[in-house]
Amino acid sequence: MNNEQRIKYEARAKIAKALAHPARLFMLDWMHDRECSVSELTAELGLDQSTVSKHLAVLREAGIVSVRKAGTTSFYRVSCGCLDGFFTCLENVLKCDITKRQQSLAEDSSS
Amino acid sequence: MNNEQRIKYEARAKIAKALAHPARLFMLDWMHDRECSVSELTAELGLDQSTVSKHLAVLREAGIVSVRKAGTTSFYRVSCGCLDGFFTCLENVLKCDITKRQQSLAEDSSS
């Protein structure tokens, strides 16, 4: 992997990393296609407000969500409409994995 | 987020985490749709063989790749055909982000 490729894959890994946390996945699902304030997400997640704010900062710096400020409130929303493909991929991997585990269980019991 | 939801999102986060590393993204691109040995990936990545083996274990435990052993060689391949959607999503986020950064630069210089 040369230097150009390293830069390329690090940029992609940064985005994937931002998606690689249960709280952040929950937030993206919860926001879906509407705006959402930090306090709302904090209440739903049951985490400290500062923690939620930092999670949102990770998503923001990765370019996955955008923020709009109105008074003292920050409204976050998903800024790229491509996440469905990502979530679908996760579901497929889970489904494949369950299927394969069942197959290997069947093979074990039959042998 | 209740307990059931936590389990759900942790399972998805595990998969996303497995995808969230430049070396692992490179390996998935490199393997694409053909089998690949550990030594080949090690040579391409320029990392220690043990490091590559551990990266492959992460992908394997997430259900993203599968392994076939022939003699002393382990051949890995992508086991779920859904990664295209995932990679497309990463590309889109990058594209969105570049566009938005250019816009904000333009706004900054015009103000």
Next chain:
DNA sequence: CTGGTCCATGGCTATATTGCCATGCAACCA
């Protein structure tokens, strides 16, 4: 059997991530 190749794993250190608490700042209200 001997030596060599291929791979997986344990051990270790360095770094990154995650959570909380405390604090700071800006906006709004009385």
Next chain:
DNA sequence: TGGTTGCATGGCAATATAGCCATGGACCAG
């Protein structure tokens, strides 16, 4: 003006991750 609300950030401790070296097991060639 002083109090409250909503959010972001710094600091810290606990944990997780990533890389290397060393090792060991399985297989193959001679």
